[in-house]
Amino acid sequence: MEWPFFALRIVSGKVLLRGVTDGDLDPLVAALPGDLELDPHLERFAPLPEVRDRERRLVAGLWRHRGLWSPSSWCLDLVVEHAGRVVGIQSLEGDDFPTLRTVDSASWLEPGMRGRGLGTAMRAGIMALAFGHLGADAAVSSAEHSNAASLAVSRRLGYVDNGVGRVHGAQGAVDLQYLRLSRESWRASGFTAEVTGVERCLPWFGLGPEVGPEVG
Ligand SMILES: CC(C)(COP(=O)(O)OP(=O)(O)OC[C@H]1O[C@@H](n2cnc3c(N)ncnc32)[C@H](O)[C@@H]1OP(=O)(O)O)[C@@H](O)C(=O)NCCC(=O)NCCS
Numbered sequence: 001m002e003w004p005f006f007a008l009r010i011v012s013g014k015v016l017l018r019g020v021t022d023g024d025l026d027p028l029v030a031a032l033p034g035d036l037e038l039d040p041h042l043e044r045f046a047p048l049p050e051v052r053d054r055e056r057r058l059v060a061g062l063w064r065h066r067g068l069w070s071p072s073s074w075c076l077d078l079v080v081e082h083a084g085r086v087v088g089i090q091s092l093e094g095d096d097f098p099t100l101r102t103v104d105s106a107s108w109l110e111p112g113m114r115g116r117g118l119g120t121a122m123r124a125g126i127m128a129l130a131f132g133h134l135g136a137d138a139a140v141s142s143a144e145h146s147n148a149a150s151l152a153v154s155r156r157l158g159y160v161d162n163g164v165g166r167v168h169g170a171q172g173a174v175d176l177q178y179l180r181l182s183r184e185s186w187r188a189s190g191f192t193a194e195v196t197g198v199e200r201c202l203p204w205f206g207l208g209p210e211v212g213p214e215v216g
Pocket of ligand 1: 114
């Protein structure tokens with residue numbers, strides 16, 4: 001049995017995105033930022049110290065996404081490498097993708113690596129996969145109004161505001177800014193990335209070989 005995303009490679013600016021391996025788990029745990037809100041659906045193991053339980057939940061989330069992968073609902077986690085070192089995660093999610101052709105994304109970087117353009121390069125890389133190789137029509141994103149970096153990355157790539165919603169957060173209700181990037185706006189952004197190893201991944205998205213690639 002082969003996990004086809006181990007061979008997927010996306011080179012975008014100063015970052016390399018590739019499928020997370022178990023060998024990446026220790027460096028990812030070491031890079032895990034204290035300010036990152038983890039999947040609230042993952043149960044807290046009360047007897048574990050909070051820091052150990054956050055590390056456990058990070059790894060559990062990655063294994064969960066691999067174990068529960070389905071063409072009708074998937075989350076692709078790619079490790080972010082910069083200068084040969086693991087510095088974060090870039091994820092892409094889709095539900096009923098062959099019909100809806102819409103993706104969502106999430107990402108994080110270790111704090112010392114932020115604010116130098118890597119976040120923009122990561123998002124551009126994953127969007128190059130979504131629009132250029134999977135045939136996405138749109139990408140959505142959401143962030144709290146206080147998350148200036150995430151909102152700036154989205155707007156830099158051409159996302160436009162798409163309403164505000166209220167959801168459950170770790171400390172209660174939070175308002176989220178929703179954003180949307182159309183295929184046309186992605187093309188107009190001018191961002192490109194080098195994507196290899198997609199062909200064997202296509203059936204995992206419910207897609208046949210007739211999809212992509214197109215430039216970018
Ligand atoms: C979101 C995140 C991945 C962005 O990565 P990054 O490397 O910091 O982003 P970049 O350096 O590419 O910056 C992109 C834009 O954000 C702006 N920006 C970055 N940090 C900012 C801040 N604290 N305040 C205001 N603007 C900021 C930059 O000026 C840049 O804008 P520009 O393109 O108009 O010049 C990173 O900040 C992070 O890991 N945050 C914590 C996790 C998180 O919130 N993830 C998103 C929710 S899933």
